[in-house]
Amino acid sequence: MTYEAHERVGSLGIVAVLLAFAVVAARPRLRAQAEIGRLVPIAITVRLLEPAGERTVEALAPVTIGRDREATVFVADAEASRSHARLDAEGGVIFLRDLESRNGTFLNGRRIRSAIEVREGDEIDVGTTRMIVERLAPWT
Secondary structure (H helix, E strand, O other), X not given: OOHHHHHHHXXXXXXXXXXXXXXXXXXXXXXXXXXXXXXOOEEEEEEEEEOOEEEEEEEEOOEEEEOOXXXXXXXXXXXXXXXOEEEEEEOOEEEEEEOOOOOOEEEOOEEOOXXXXXXXXXXXEEOOEEEEEEEEEEOO
C-alpha cells in the first residue's frame, strides 16, 4: 500500500470516529427518575395588562394563550390568534412557544422564533396584550 493510500485510510478512520462521537453527543441524555427526583407540575401566575384593565391568571403548565374561549389564558384581542402561544414545562423549566400566530409572540420586546425559557418578571406580548410572569413554582 502506498503512503498516500495509507494516509487516506487513516483519515477516513478519524472521520468515522468523529462522526460516531457527534452522534453520541447529540443524543438527548436520559436520566433515571432517582437522579432527577419526583416530577412536579409547575404553577404559572401571569398578570395581564389589557385595555379593559388588569387581571391575574394562575394555571398549571401547559398554558395555552389566545382568542379561543377554550384557551387557558383567554385574551379578547383582535391582534391575537385563536391559538397564539403556549407555555410548556420541560425538565422543571418553563418555555414559551409561538403557535404559528399571525402577528408573532414577543418576550421582553423581542419576537421569538423558537421555544425560549421564561423566568419570573419576564414580559410576554400577544397582540396588544401584555402579560407579566409573576410566579413560576412547583404546584403543591
